[in-house]
Structure formats: structure tokens, C-alpha cells
Amino acid sequence: MKALVYHGPGQIAWEEKPLPTLQEPGDVLVRISKTTICGTDLAILKGGVATVTPGRIIGHEATGHIVAVGSAVSDFRVGDHVIIPCTSSCGRCESCRKGLFSSCERGGWQIGNTIDGLQAEFARIPLADSSLHRIPVGMNEEAALMLADILPTGLEVGVLKAEVGLGDTIAVLGAGPVGLATIMAAQFFSPAETIVVDLDDHRLEKARELGATTTINNRDGKAYDKIMALTNGRGVDVAIEVIGNPATCQLAQDIIGPGGRMANIGIYSKSVELHKEVLWTRNITIRMGVVNTNTIPVLLRMIQACKLDPTLLITHHYPLEQIVEAYEVFKNAAREQAIKIVLTNTSAPAAEGEATLIREIVAQVLARL
Ligand SMILES: [Zn+2]
Ligand SMILES: [Zn+2]
Structure with a gap:
């Protein structure tokens, strides 16, 4: 698959990476359909986020379809259309029980930080049951994307x-x-x-x-x-x-x-x-503080009730494979009049990518037997 990889301050590249695999029973694999660039990604690009090391796929705001689920995932199925928030949470640790998902002992802001992120054709999402949100049928996917972080x-x-x-x-x-x-x-x-x-x-x-x-x-x-x-x-x-x-x-x-x-x-x-x-x-x-993302359900209801239209924040669209160009636009946001840039995964034929992924998963399961 293709992904945006951070190679140290000032250096990013859209390049070939291995397909992600399920690593924990609570993981899911998602085919990213839409993602966006955040101010935090620019801070990473400047070398300002010490936890992001060279070789990391970055990006922490996306929507997509689940293509594989780990054995412990009970609330999501292959085919589900989801928001992937910037914060992952286990739902069970002391912090999570207080609603402080950003301080989750097993999660917090990991995606596109300490584990590979979402500016990619596919991504592994940990702690799926307690982190993901289903996008209501009929909702504008780009509106839902704005609920991943901002x-x-x-x-x-x-x-x-x-x-x-x-x-x-x-x-x-x-x-x-x-x-x-x-x-x-x-x-x-x-x-x-x-x-x-x-x-x-x-x-x-x-x-x-x-x-x-x-x-x-x-x-x-x-x-x-x-x-x-x-x-x-x-x-x-x-x-x-x-x-x-x-x-x-x-x-x-x-x-x-x-x-x-x-x-x-x-x-x-x-x-x-x-x-x-x-x-x-x-x-x-x-x-x-740091966002806990526990207001995503209420924000989804506000969108459904036509009391919130986050698409008003979107100024630019690019195919995902032109993400390096999109970063240039976002870096010059004032000159380009850019606010939020939506990147759509059109380059990878979904069926082909998913078939490859499923072959990988079957191979992994067989290897364990
Ligand atoms: Zn962000
Ligand atoms: Zn937790």
C-alpha cells in the first residue's frame, strides 16, 4: 500500500509500505476513505513532536471502512463505516473510567504519533470497540471527518x-x-x-x-x-x-x-x-487539556439535526496520492486561503487492496495453526 511517511524534520514522502496487520485481539484494519492534515502534522514535520520518529506513517484524523477485525472485537464488523478519532481509549483503565480518554493507560494519542497513522491507504486501529464511532447512514462523510479531532x-x-x-x-x-x-x-x-x-x-x-x-x-x-x-x-x-x-x-x-x-x-x-x-x-x-473525543456522539447528533455543518471548514480537496502537494498548500495556509484539506483515497482500487489484505490475514492465521 501507499502511505505518507515522516523521515525527519522537513522530510515526508508518499511511498510504498507493507500492509498493516492485526497485532492485538482488539485491533481492526481499516481501508481509509478520507483523511485530512492537522496543524499538529505540521508541528511533526518541523521536528517539534519528539515522540514521532523517522519512518512513522503520520496522520490522526480519518474515516474509512473496516476490512478485518481482531478476535476480541465485538461491536464492529467488516464493512462498517467509521470515524477514527485522534484519541484511542481502552474504556477500562482508571483514566477511561473518569472519561479522560486522552490519558488512557493503553491508548491516548498514539495514532500517527507512537504507532503508524492514517494518511495511508490502510491502517491498523487498536482498541477498536472503545475508540471508533460508526458514521450514521446517509451522513456526509466529510462532515463526520471533521469530528475526528478539531x-x-x-x-x-x-x-x-x-x-x-x-x-x-x-x-x-x-x-x-x-x-x-x-x-x-x-x-x-x-x-x-x-x-x-x-x-x-x-x-x-x-x-x-x-x-x-x-x-x-x-x-x-x-x-x-x-x-x-x-x-x-x-x-x-x-x-x-x-x-x-x-x-x-x-x-x-x-x-x-x-x-x-x-x-x-x-x-x-x-x-x-x-x-x-x-x-x-x-x-x-x-x-x-487534551481532547478526549467523548463528545463525538453528541456532535454526530447535532449534524443529524442540521444544527452543525462542519463542512463549512473545508476549503480544499485532493486525491490521497497528492498528499505531498496538499501539505505544501496547508503550509502556506494564509496565501492559499486553506482551512481544512480533505484527501480522498481514490488511487487504490478498494477491491484489489482488500483482497490483498484478506490474503495476508489468511496467511497469518494459517501460520499460527
Ligand atoms: Zn489533528
Ligand atoms: Zn483506558
Whole structure:
């Protein structure tokens, strides 16, 4: 099969790899039908994710069809159409029992990190019963694909942790794919004002389409003054930081008003300052985390009820075999006006790939007898 392989900082290649095989009884094998590139993949490409070693197939957001199931898998069958979330969970460890799937002792973010990922024609998915979600019949597959990471991340780590509520004034700092997903998810809770700060006018325009009431291009560095003017000097009720750099972290601290809640989605590569000497009198709450993906079922219901359309985040489509070109577009997202890029597995004739896979599985079973 073909897959996108990371070969060290700045180096990726679309190349031939062996078909994955079932390794644990709880595994399934999936023929990937759609996948997408995440900001985290760009961080990997820069060498910024130490756990991803050269030779790894990357990618952690996809949909596909199950083509083989391990002996312990009870809830999924060959042919099932599924979302493969970025987080795997066993459902049984102490963390999973608290709903903290991202801290699962046997799972967490493994796919496209410490095990081979989903930017490939086929993938092995561990802990299938407690990790996968069936795509409802008739649902737009590309809408479902957006639930593999960015929509749950915006909802769980941003909106729910910051307790966005009716009539709040919220600020979302960063309007990349996850920031935009956060704006969409925030609208479920009817904030009065949604202020969005970014440096890219195209993304800010998209933010307005998705619910932003005020957008601020902070190229002039005046976001603080503008937000304080908009809130009559009071500051915002909620600040959600989606970039992960010292300047936006500071802006979130500066604009948060009395009783405010700050949520941190951005991934920091170095330490930042937290000014408790100023913040303590304002009674603020600060929360952060990694997506658990346990809101996927509720997001699926919202799509079915026509109250959420994640396809609004998709700007580009490519066949999967042109993924290296798609990475170039995503790397230059501002110039290319790219938000989410969908890659469709059209290159491998499904029947042929599956027949090869089934021959492999039969050979493995026979070898064990
Ligand atoms: Zn992602
Ligand atoms: Zn677990």
C-alpha cells in the first residue's frame, strides 16, 4: 500500500509500505476513505513532536471502512463505516473510567504519533470497540471527518472547559481550523458577543460566517485596546487561547474580566508567564487539556439535526496520492486561503487492496495453526 511517511524534520514522502496487520485481539484494519492534515502534522514535520520518529506513517484524523477485525472485537464488523478519532481509549483503565480518554493507560494519542497513522491507504486501529464511532447512514462523510479531532477539541477543551454560557462575551484568540471549530461549538451556548482575533483576513471572514460578532486583525497590535473598548473596560467573560505562543497567552490574561474563565487549547513549545500577582483579584479560572473525543456522539447528533455543518471548514480537496502537494498548500495556509484539506483515497482500487489484505490475514492465521 501507499502511505505518507515522516523521515525527519522537513522530510515526508508518499511511498510504498507493507500492509498493516492485526497485532492485538482488539485491533481492526481499516481501508481509509478520507483523511485530512492537522496543524499538529505540521508541528511533526518541523521536528517539534519528539515522540514521532523517522519512518512513522503520520496522520490522526480519518474515516474509512473496516476490512478485518481482531478476535476480541465485538461491536464492529467488516464493512462498517467509521470515524477514527485522534484519541484511542481502552474504556477500562482508571483514566477511561473518569472519561479522560486522552490519558488512557493503553491508548491516548498514539495514532500517527507512537504507532503508524492514517494518511495511508490502510491502517491498523487498536482498541477498536472503545475508540471508533460508526458514521450514521446517509451522513456526509466529510462532515463526520471533521469530528475526528478539531470539532471535539474546540468543544471540549475550549467551550466546555471555559463554561461558555448564555449572554457571555467571549474572545477566541486564533482562527485556524481549531479556532474556527471553537467558534462554531460556542454558538450552541448562545454567547452574546464572540470576538475573534487573528492575523489573517480570510480566516477572520470565515469566523464571521461561523458566528463571530466582531473580528480583529491584530497586525497593528491593538487587539487589547479594541477589546477593552468593546467591553467598556470590563474585559471578556471567556478567553479561549488557540495559538500557543507567549503573546496570545499574555493577551488572554490582559483581556479576561472579573469572574472570567480562560481555556487553553494552543500547544506551547516553551514556557510562558502567568501573572498571578495581577490575576488573583479578578476571581478567574484557568483550564487546559487534551481532547478526549467523548463528545463525538453528541456532535454526530447535532449534524443529524442540521444544527452543525462542519463542512463549512473545508476549503480544499485532493486525491490521497497528492498528499505531498496538499501539505505544501496547508503550509502556506494564509496565501492559499486553506482551512481544512480533505484527501480522498481514490488511487487504490478498494477491491484489489482488500483482497490483498484478506490474503495476508489468511496467511497469518494459517501460520499460527
Ligand atoms: Zn489533528
Ligand atoms: Zn483506558
